[in-house]
Amino acid sequence: MNGNDGILLDVRGLRASIEGKEILKGIDLQVRPGEVHAIMGPNGSGKSTLSEVLAGDPAFTVTAGQVSFHGIDLLALSPEDRSHEGLFLSFQYPVEIPGVSMVNFMRAAINAKRKYFGEPALSAADFLKLMRRKREVVELDNKLASRSVNEGFSGGEKKRNEIFQMAVLEPRLSILDETDSGLDIDALRVVAGGVNKLKTESNATIVITHYQRLLDYIKPDFVHVLYKGRIVRTGGPELALELEERGYDWIKNEIDGKEGQQQ
Amino acid sequence: MGCSAKQYTDIYDANQALLSGDRSAARQALASAELDDAFAADYGLNLNRVALPVNVADSFRCGVPTVSTAMALVVNDTFAPTARLDERLPQGVRFMSLGDAMRECPQLVTPHLHVADGDPLTQLNDLLVQDGVFIYIPRGVRLQRPLQLVNIFSAPIDLMAVRRVVIVVEEGAEGKLLVCDHTQDRSRRYLGLQLVQISLADGAAFQLHDIEESSPLTTRRYSLRCRLAAHSSLRLSVSTLSGGDTANDIRIDLDGDGAEAVVNGMAITDGTQRASNATTVCHHGEHTHSDQLFKYVADGESHGEFRGSIVVDESARFTEAYQTNRNILASDTARMHTEPTLEIYCDEVKCSHGAATGQLDPQALFYMRTRGIPEDTARHMLMEAFMADVIDSIGIEGLRERMRMLVERRFSGIADARCADCGASTTTCVSSTLDKNYD
Numbered sequence: 001m002n003g004n005d006g007i008l009l010d011v012r013g014l015r016a017s018i019e020g021k022e023i024l025k026g027i028d029l030q031v032r033p034g035e036v037h038a039i040m041g042p043n044g045s046g047k048s049t050l051s052e053v054l055a056g057d058p059a060f061t062v063t064a065g066q067v068s069f070h071g072i073d074l075l076a077l078s079p080e081d082r083s084h085e086g087l088f089l090s091f092q093y094p095v096e097i098p099g100v101s102m103v104n105f106m107r108a109a110i111n112a113k114r115k116y117f118g119e120p121a122l123s124a125a126d127f128l129k130l131m132r133r134k135r136e137v138v139e140l141d142n143k144l145a146s147r148s149v150n151e152g153f154s155g156g157e158k159k160r161n162e163i164f165q166m167a168v169l170e171p172r173l174s175i176l177d178e179t180d181s182g183l184d185i186d187a188l189r190v191v192a193g194g195v196n197k198l199k200t201e202s203n204a205t206i207v208i209t210h211y212q213r214l215l216d217y218i219k220p221d222f223v224h225v226l227y228k229g230r231i232v233r234t235g236g237p238e239l240a241l242e243l244e245e246r247g248y249d250w251i252k253n254e255i256d257g258k259e260g261q262q263q
Numbered sequence: 264m265g266c267s268a269k270q271y272t273d274i275y276d277a278n279q280a281l282l283s284g285d286r287s288a289a290r291q292a293l294a295s296a297e298l299d300d301a302f303a304a305d306y307g308l309n310l311n312r313v314a315l316p317v318n319v320a321d322s323f324r325c326g327v328p329t330v331s332t333a334m335a336l337v338v339n340d341t342f343a344p345t346a347r348l349d350e351r352l353p354q355g356v357r358f359m360s361l362g363d364a365m366r367e368c369p370q371l372v373t374p375h376l377h378v379a380d381g382d383p384l385t386q387l388n389d390l391l392v393q394d395g396v397f398i399y400i401p402r403g404v405r406l407q408r409p410l411q412l413v414n415i416f417s418a419p420i421d422l423m424a425v426r427r428v429v430i431v432v433e434e435g436a437e438g439k440l441l442v443c444d445h446t447q448d449r450s451r452r453y454l455g456l457q458l459v460q461i462s463l464a465d466g467a468a469f470q471l472h473d474i475e476e477s478s479p480l481t482t483r484r485y486s487l488r489c490r491l492a493a494h495s496s497l498r499l500s501v502s503t504l505s506g507g508d509t510a511n512d513i514r515i516d517l518d519g520d521g522a523e524a525v526v527n528g529m530a531i532t533d534g535t536q537r538a539s540n541a542t543t544v545c546h547h548g549e550h551t552h553s554d555q556l557f558k559y560v561a562d563g564e565s566h567g568e569f570r571g572s573i574v575v576d577e578s579a580r581f582t583e584a585y586q587t588n589r590n591i592l593a594s595d596t597a598r599m600h601t602e603p604t605l606e607i608y609c610d611e612v613k614c615s616h617g618a619a620t621g622q623l624d625p626q627a628l629f630y631m632r633t634r635g636i637p638e639d640t641a642r643h644m645l646m647e648a649f650m651a652d653v654i655d656s657i658g659i660e661g662l663r664e665r666m667r668m669l670v671e672r673r674f675s676g677i678a679d680a681r682c683a684d685c686g687a688s689t690t691t692c693v694s695s696t697l698d699k700n701y702d
Contacts, residue, residue, distance in 0.1 A: 055633050059625070083635035095630040099648025108644065109634040116635070148648075165634060 007068070008033050008204050009054075009173055014065035015229075016053045022063070023049040025229035031173065034201045038215055038240060039208045041226035042248040047208045048092060050226065051177045055089040056082050070172065083109075084116040086172030090162040090191075097149040102161075105149045106131065106168060113169070134167040138194045156187040163194030174198075175206045178214055192217030212244035227255055266303035268293040268383065274308060275390050281310045282391065284365075288379070289389035296383040301482045301508060306423035306454050308391070309339065315418050332411035332441065333358060339416060340424035341394050351408065357399040358410055361427055364397035371399055375431050375462045378488055384512070385486050388425055388458040395427035398440065402464075406438040409659050416455065416481060417447035423454040430460065432467040432495075439470040439659055444506075446478035453480065459487040463495035465519065470498040470658050474669070477506040479534060485511045493519030493548065498658055502666070503530040503538045504673050510539040517544070517551035517579075528557045529653045531646075531673050532565035532597070539568035544586075546579035546612075555586040558653050560646050560674075561597035572604040575612050582609065586616040591623060591649055593642070623649075643674040 009031040016024040023046045031037055041047050053060050054067065056079035067074040072085060097105070110130070111121040122130070131145065140160050150158050166174055176191065195205055195218055207218055215223075215237065223239040224231045227248075232255050233239065243251075272293050275282060309315065315338075333351040335358055336343040342360035352358055357368070364372050378385045396412060414426065432438060446453065455477075463469055475483060483506055489497055503509050515524045530538035544553045559567040573584045590599045603616040623645050631641035647670050654666045 055629075057629055059629075078638070079629065079632035080635050080637050083633055089633050091630065091633075095624075095627050097627045097630070097645070097648060099651035100631075100644050104644065105631070105634070105636075108631075108636045108640055112635045112637055112640065169635065 006032055008070055009074075009206075010066075010068040011054075012066050012068075014050075014053070014067060015063045016049065016060045017063055018049075018060050023060075023229055024053060027065070027226075027229070027231060029224065029231060031204050031206065033172075033204055035222065036199075036205045036207065036218060036220045038218075038220035038223045039206060039226055039231075040210065040212075040223060040240065040243060042252065043210070045226045046229045047210075047226050048177055049229075051089055051175045051206075051208055054082075054175060055079055055087065080112065081116070083169065083171075084113050086170075088166050088169055088171035088174045090159075090166060090174065090176040090178075092177040094150045094153075094158040094162055096151045096153075098151050100149050102145045102147060102149055103131075106165070109165070110168065130168065134164060137167045137197060138163045138190065140164045156184065156190060159187045160190045160194075163191060163198075167194065167198055170198075171203065173204050173206070176208065178207065178209045188214060188217060212240045215240045225251055227251060265297040265299055268296045268298050268302075268387065270305075271298075271302070271387055271390065274310070278310050282393065286390050289386045292381070292386045293383065293390060296386065298383055298387065299484075299510075301454060301484065301510075302387075304452070304454070305421075306452065307418070307420045308423050308425075309418075310391075310393070312341070312393070315339065332409050334411040334413065335359075335396065336413045336415060337394075337396060337426055339418060339422060340426050342396055353404055353406065355399075355401040356404060356406065357397060359397050361395035361397045361429060362393060364399075364429075368399075371431065372397055372429060375429055375460060378458070378460065380488065380514070382486065382512070384456065384484055385458055385488070388427055388456055388486070391425045391456075392427045392458070393425065395429070398428070398430045398438070400432045400436040400438045400467075402433040403435045404433075405436065409439040409441055409662075411441045412443075414442065414444045414455070414457075415447055416445070416451075416453040416477070418451060418453075419448070421452040423456065426455065426457045428457070428459040430462070430469070430471075432461070432463050432469050434464045435466040436464070437468040440472070441659060441662060442471065442473045444473070444475040444477050444481075444483065446476075446481050449478040449480065451480065452482075453477075454482045455484065457483070457485045459485070461487070461489040461497065463489065463491045463497060463522075465492045465494060467492070467495040469496075472499075472657050472659060472662060473501045474666070475501075475503045475506050475509060476669075477509075479505075479507045479536065481506055482508040483510065485509070487511070487513045488516075489514070489524070490516045490518055491522035491524060494521040495519065496522065497524040497526075498656070499524070499526050500653065500657055501528040501540065502653070503528075503532070504669055505531070506536060506538065508537045510537075510541070512541045514543045515545065515553065517546050517548055517553065519551075520548040521550045522548055523552040524554070525656060526553065526555045527653050527656050529650050529670075530557075530559045530561075530567055531650075531670070532559070532561045532567055533563040534565060535563070536565040537568075538565070539570075541568075541570040542586075543572050543574065544584065545574045545576070546582040546584060547576045548579060550581045551579055551584075552582070553584045556653060556656070557588045558650055559588075559590040559599060560593055560649065561590065561599055562593035564594075564596045564598075566598045566600075568600045568602075569618070570602045570604075571616070572606065573614060573616065575605075575607045575609050575614065577608045579609055580611045582612040582614070584612070584614045588616075588618040589649075590618075590620040591646065592620060593623070593646070643671070646674050647671055 011029040014027040225233040
């Protein structure tokens with residue numbers, strides 16, 4: 001299955017733009033099963049764009065590069081097929097969808113995946129059982145399940161709902177976009193607790209965050225710094241601590257300085 | 264554009280013996296009137312009441328024996344009660360042929376019959392109508408069971424049907440009516456000229472939910488007129504689920520103090536379908552309240568139109584009147600025309616109106632797709648969700664669920680297949696769903 005040395009996600013030279021403006025300017029990133037990667041960086045460096053491009057947001061145009069996901073050409077797939085193949089994006093701002101109930105939403109999602117793999121739709125009873133079991137994982141309030149998707153949910157409830165969906169879909173790779181989302185301490189625990197509970201040796205997580213705080217709860221194996229659409233530095237957990245202490249300016253200066261010399 | 268009413272006045276002149284009563288006012292008014300192009304085509308009119316070979320039972324295989332709505336049919340333009348209809352109605356309540364009512368109880372019908380609003384379509388109805396439906400709910404009677412009326416077009420020839428429904432709800436009485444428009448033989452062209460007149464006395468409450476599920480070859484010209492006395496209330500919804508060329512013209516007069524009306528509608532159009540709703544809500548009494556919500560989803564090369572107006576008289580102090588029109592264009596070639604107007608002749612009022620036409624929320628669409636929901640399914644789910652508040656306004660338990668399903672099926676593009684599982688029309692399924700809730 002994993003044709004390329006057990007690499008789950010292999011991003012090479014990825015460039016992407018929106019409305020003619022290039023945001024990602026050549027991303028290289030390798031993620032193996034069982035790993036947790038943190039992507040950090042100053043505002044506007046392209047962190048959320050990276051997650052959206054990987055998930056297949058049609059608003060962006062990929063202009064160069066390849067992405068291999070357990071050996072499959074990820075960029076050739078529709079967002080829904082990327083999901084079926086095991087990619088999950090936890091949104092920074094989960095979208096409210098008035099009029100679409102959580103139940104219908106999840107049923108459509110699960111049955112689409114089953115259909116993709118040639119399995120019959122889940123019976124009503126089995127579906128409800130599955131929902132109950134997964135709700136317990138993230139301690140999602142039962143009454144949220146009967147409401148419209150994210151409508152009127154608090155910030156913490158929205159995050160809990162994202163992790164609930166992740167628990168249901170059992171992705172191989174989860175990308176958690178927590179950039180600047182100002183998670184309060186409870187929401188932080190929910191996200192972190194869910195991720196840690198769902199972690200196995202065969203799946204992997206990319207956490208996108210601006211602050212080190214979240215990484216107190218989710219221990220990364222690798223920390224990458226994204227700046228101006230490129231990964232400019234990669235290190236271990238200690239890099240996050242250094243950023244927490246020193247901010248991003250020193251990295252910016254280093255990179256901008258190099259660019260200046262080149263010009 | 265338009266065509267002269269002459270071919271219809273000629274028909275009247277040649278068949279006066281078949282058309283009872285004094286119709287001279289309509290005849291005179293139509294002498295110089297223009298009708299829209301839909302009336303230029305040549306349809307048969309069954310003035311001689313020839314029994315057309317119609318197999319109504321065919322389309323009602325699964326519903327009728329156990330329905331718990333009190334149901335009647337209008338086949339083309341002729342009233343047809345279901346078995347034991349009268350037994351299902353409380354004492355004094357009438358749900359009967361309009362023609363029969365004119366003969367048997369003219370004193371109940373005649374005071375509510377005259378429209379005189381200068382509209383050629385109501386005049387044409389006046390000129391040619393022969394039958395239809397009369398509903399009467401006496402003072403203080405609260406109907407528990409909803410009434411259901413199924414209009415069916417079924418004829419071996421292209422046919423025009425002139426239908427009229429007269430509804431009288433007396434003081435403090437209450438009732439609910441579900442109406443479905445339906446086409447049986449879908450290979451023929453039909454033109455339905457319908458006029459619904461509602462009179463609500465003091466403190467009366469009435470709900471009317473009209474659902475059109477016609478064939479693409481059907482033209483519908485529908486006029487609804489409702490007068491509301493003091494503290495009476497009307498809840499109306501008009502839903503175009505399928506059809507060819509639909510124009511609904513709704514006029515509500517809030518005559519009495521404290522009267523209130525909710526007037527909602529939806530249209531789901533595709534192909535070359537046309538759906539138009541025109542509303543005029545007139546506030547005459549004090550402390551009157553009206554609320555309008557119309558939503559359209561237009562796909563293909565279809566054309567939607569909403570012309571909504573609120574008129575507040577000088578006398579109508581403390582009026583509250585609201586109107587909202589929201590539309591989604593699901594294709595590049597669909598068109599929507601919207602024209603909201605307010606005419607306010609009184610200072611002490613609260614009024615608002617708003618109209619917006621757009622596309623499905625791309626963020627919601629992307630969010631759903633990242634969860635594995637295919638784009639098509641996601642689009643349908645969002646369109647259904649868009650209609651949710653119109654459906655939720657339906658005050659007949661069971662019908663709301665049924666409408667959700669009909670709308671879902673419509674968006675999935677299988678409505679045309681009509682209940683492939685049981686071979687019955689979707690209309691009957693409405694009644695069988697209602698069963699569960701009322702038996």
